[in-house]
Amino acid sequence: MATSTQRHRALGLTDAEYGLIVDLLGRDPGDTELAMLSLMWSEHCAYKHSKKLLRRLPTEGPAVLMGPGENAGVVDVGGGLGVAFKVESHNHPSAVEPFQGAATGVGGILRDVFAVGARPIAVLDSLRFGEISESERSRYLLEHAVGGIGHYGNSIGVPTVGGEIYFESSYEQNCLVNAMCLGLAPHERLIRAAAAGPGNVLVLLGALTGRDGIGGASVLASAELGEGDEAKRPSVQIGDPFAEKKLLECCLELLDSELLVSLQDLGAAGLTSSSAEMASKGGVGLDIDCSAVPLREAGLEPFEIMVSESQERMLCVVAPERVEEVIAVCERWETRATPIGAVNDSGRLRVLSDGDVVADLPVGVLVDDCPLYDLAPAPPQTRLYAPPPAALTGEESPGEILVALLGSANLASRRPVFEQYDPVVQSRTVRRPDDADAAVLALPTGEALAVAIDGNGRRVACDPRRGAAEVVYECAANLACVGATPLGLTNCLNFGNPEKPHVAWQLVEAVDGITEACRALDVPVVGGNVSLYNEAPSGPIFPTPVIGMVGRLADPARAGRLAFTQEGDAIALVGEFAPSAVGSELAKLRGEEIAGPLPLIDERAVQEAHETVRQLVGSGSVRSAHDIAEGGIAVALAECCVAGGLGATVALPEGLDPFAEAPGRAFIVSGSPEALAGLQVIGRVGGDELEVAGQLEVAVSELHEARERGLAKFL
Amino acid sequence: MLGGVSPTVKFGVIRFPGSCDEVDAQLACERVGEAVILWHGDHDLQGVDAVVVPGGFSYGDYLRAGAIARFAPVMVEVTEFARAGGLVLGICNGFQVLCEAGLLPGALLPNTTLRFIFRQVSLEVATSGSPFTRACAPGDRLSIPVKHTTGRFYAPDQELARIEAQDQVLLRYAPGHNPNGSLADIAGVCNEARNVFGLMPHPEHAVDPLTGSVDGLAIFESIAAHVADSVPAGGVPG
Numbered sequence: 001m002a003t004s005t006q007r008h009r010a011l012g013l014t015d016a017e018y019g020l021i022v023d024l025l026g027r028d029p030g031d032t033e034l035a036m037l038s039l040m041w042s043e044h045c046a047y048k049h050s051k052k053l054l055r056r057l058p059t060e061g062p063a064v065l066m067g068p069g070e071n072a073g074v075v076d077v078g079g080g081l082g083v084a085f086k087v088e089s090h091n092h093p094s095a096v097e098p099f100q101g102a103a104t105g106v107g108g109i110l111r112d113v114f115a116v117g118a119r120p121i122a123v124l125d126s127l128r129f130g131e132i133s134e135s136e137r138s139r140y141l142l143e144h145a146v147g148g149i150g151h152y153g154n155s156i157g158v159p160t161v162g163g164e165i166y167f168e169s170s171y172e173q174n175c176l177v178n179a180m181c182l183g184l185a186p187h188e189r190l191i192r193a194a195a196a197g198p199g200n201v202l203v204l205l206g207a208l209t210g211r212d213g214i215g216g217a218s219v220l221a222s223a224e225l226g227e228g229d230e231a232k233r234p235s236v237q238i239g240d241p242f243a244e245k246k247l248l249e250c251c252l253e254l255l256d257s258e259l260l261v262s263l264q265d266l267g268a269a270g271l272t273s274s275s276a277e278m279a280s281k282g283g284v285g286l287d288i289d290c291s292a293v294p295l296r297e298a299g300l301e302p303f304e305i306m307v308s309e310s311q312e313r314m315l316c317v318v319a320p321e322r323v324e325e326v327i328a329v330c331e332r333w334e335t336r337a338t339p340i341g342a343v344n345d346s347g348r349l350r351v352l353s354d355g356d357v358v359a360d361l362p363v364g365v366l367v368d369d370c371p372l373y374d375l376a377p378a379p380p381q382t383r384l385y386a387p388p389p390a391a392l393t394g395e396e397s398p399g400e401i402l403v404a405l406l407g408s409a410n411l412a413s414r415r416p417v418f419e420q421y422d423p424v425v426q427s428r429t430v431r432r433p434d435d436a437d438a439a440v441l442a443l444p445t446g447e448a449l450a451v452a453i454d455g456n457g458r459r460v461a462c463d464p465r466r467g468a469a470e471v472v473y474e475c476a477a478n479l480a481c482v483g484a485t486p487l488g489l490t491n492c493l494n495f496g497n498p499e500k501p502h503v504a505w506q507l508v509e510a511v512d513g514i515t516e517a518c519r520a521l522d523v524p525v526v527g528g529n530v531s532l533y534n535e536a537p538s539g540p541i542f543p544t545p546v547i548g549m550v551g552r553l554a555d556p557a558r559a560g561r562l563a564f565t566q567e568g569d570a571i572a573l574v575g576e577f578a579p580s581a582v583g584s585e586l587a588k589l590r591g592e593e594i595a596g597p598l599p600l601i602d603e604r605a606v607q608e609a610h611e612t613v614r615q616l617v618g619s620g621s622v623r624s625a626h627d628i629a630e631g632g633i634a635v636a637l638a639e640c641c642v643a644g645g646l647g648a649t650v651a652l653p654e655g656l657d658p659f660a661e662a663p664g665r666a667f668i669v670s671g672s673p674e675a676l677a678g679l680q681v682i683g684r685v686g687g688d689e690l691e692v693a694g695q696l697e698v699a700v701s702e703l704h705e706a707r708e709r710g711l712a713k714f715l
Numbered sequence: 716m717l718g719g720v721s722p723t724v725k726f727g728v729i730r731f732p733g734s735c736d737e738v739d740a741q742l743a744c745e746r747v748g749e750a751v752i753l754w755h756g757d758h759d760l761q762g763v764d765a766v767v768v769p770g771g772f773s774y775g776d777y778l779r780a781g782a783i784a785r786f787a788p789v790m791v792e793v794t795e796f797a798r799a800g801g802l803v804l805g806i807c808n809g810f811q812v813l814c815e816a817g818l819l820p821g822a823l824l825p826n827t828t829l830r831f832i833f834r835q836v837s838l839e840v841a842t843s844g845s846p847f848t849r850a851c852a853p854g855d856r857l858s859i860p861v862k863h864t865t866g867r868f869y870a871p872d873q874e875l876a877r878i879e880a881q882d883q884v885l886l887r888y889a890p891g892h893n894p895n896g897s898l899a900d901i902a903g904v905c906n907e908a909r910n911v912f913g914l915m916p917h918p919e920h921a922v923d924p925l926t927g928s929v930d931g932l933a934i935f936e937s938i939a940a941h942v943a944d945s946v947p948a949g950g951v952p953g
Binding site for chain 2: 147150151154155156157240241242243245246333334418419420421422423424425426427428429430442556557
């Protein structure tokens, strides 16, 4: 069995996993079967190190129409409409080839959303790179990942409405590219991915199948990247947004015409995973004739056809009498449609090639029988992350610190990035990037959606449980600033190697923190993604849970803005607030250790603060609202000033450190003195300087200049 | 606006595979009249009074922006319609398509930054002497977004001189607002007969106070007013 041993190990299966497969099948798997099983049993497809843990997350709520397990989660937004959304990582492909990696990340998440029958209406992205000031590679990755996101999103006509980017040396070898998509669908068009109806036909839609991405996402995402990664470059898929645009319009027309029984996108592990999952959900069997699959090049082996990750393909189940109509719609959209198999009641996935059976596996073995591993969490015994190099000496005045913070790559204006994305196509964008803390999209019902995406790896590294909870609170705070009530969230858990106890500990603590915050805010998790093994020889990335949250607001005309707009307006601080320097941006600039604990979270106080801001914004009582996050209250005030081109004079409450952080808990609002009468007023809008009594006095023009140049100088 | 006084203007917005802003254009047109989507593969303009060639990435724009769309079946009818004096508005990719089709002078080259750029820019109305800007006054400032990678207007010296001499530049980027390196800050030009107009900015994304400015409405109102003045009900010129 020496060759067999090499065979399964080369495909990433352990000896024990292979032994289990042999036991389950009662025989050794054939080559095609082993290729299929190795991918279905990979971390990326089977979530074998995270599935048990993810069961802790709350997934139910009154608005949830589809929860985890479907291609995307869906929540009800009233008027018979549902909004589908999901965030997904494309980290490993982007580290190898940033433009195509990021582009196909967007393409993949779009397909997840239209696979449930929703028209994609917005994209957001969350990016992490190494220190941009020190790393030419990080500048290269940033430029090309942003280019790839724009290339795909702009070309397909889906607006990119928000996102976030941070630079930390822990991401030097493992950049993060997480893409989130939202889609909109009438309830009756929502469709599940379950294959059903023995006798029905399996039809493959879209692009030709080629050798690109053989084992791409699933292989790359299931092990650490190391030396010689160029050899993995052929595993990265190439995106074609034009093909996807046609496929998208075609699928939506097929659904509107009620021609499909079910629909599923082809992502990681290609035809194998999409067909096995459809069969599993429907409790049926499938026969697939892989010699019927249209190929881009001749001579693909059956296993290559079954695992190819060629982009822009979908799989659907169609009643036999509707196949002609399906093909006719596809022809109109110049999209290929090929019957490649049939549904039966065998409970087995059979693959045929020129009449020979090349794979015959129980669907359950593919989808359900991969062993799930218990993590062995243990807090780290030694320091995991070196402190960053100090950029400040500690001698600077508060004014100089503020300018340094605004000009730092993490806090500077994202304009040079978001100007490369179209935020307005589809004519529903009420708040664009830089207008407000969350994007706002008008709904046909007259109401609106709000969406934000957040993460803060350094704070989670300091204190995984509280840091992860803070991300949820900050995301909800961003929604509150536009007046929106959260409906649900999606998460992407970006971590290192979970087989290492300290990474397992980060993961468990973070999931518990997210769970606590979700319960406190009563926001369900409706879907998400896990990206593990983001680890280099120098160590793991900062543990980086990314949260994308969707909310609803009644009146888009009253959606909040962040800018101070009116001379003489009062400025108020909303929320109980006891921030600390731990894990802050200033701590980073001062080169301090990455170590906790973060400030306590008073769940009730946070809820009250969010509700207060939501009410103030929703009732039109305030003219601006902005959450206090990175850089503390000084940076929050500066951002409000710069956005409106107006100064402010403020006296901080006794003992409040202007740069200390406790994200998600407190807000800056401005409005007429009468409207803010019952609040904790701390100052006035006006003049052309930001003056914080006893601390600093800086011209708004200088703040603006620092903020504009901070990132632009690297691009 | 036109409210009840004039006959309803019917716009046709072309949909190529890869068009992105056709529904946005349709919504904008519907603020001043009726609008239907015209399929790229049909030789049929459905009796519309004005044609909009919308933004997007027709056929993926993998060859050269607009280079393939000009050969679409429907472009035969669009060209005939234009030659007969019908109003044709090309926005962004539509401008590129109309240049490729020879219906407009000049060409659009990659932005000087070589990057896609989205920006809300300020435009200056160069002349109100066209069916597309008659609702404006010369010197009016319009706040309208641009979003493109290939929007740098270029024409050889002689052609540029002719364009300027014949007052074919309808819109210019206001000083300091040229986002792409266009010659003479040109944001939009018309043909000699003044019935075909192309511009890189997107007036259809500036028609609703909820989602931005409303300055783009002036373009659609101008078209509707011109059609109402010049076309007998239900007729197409020529």
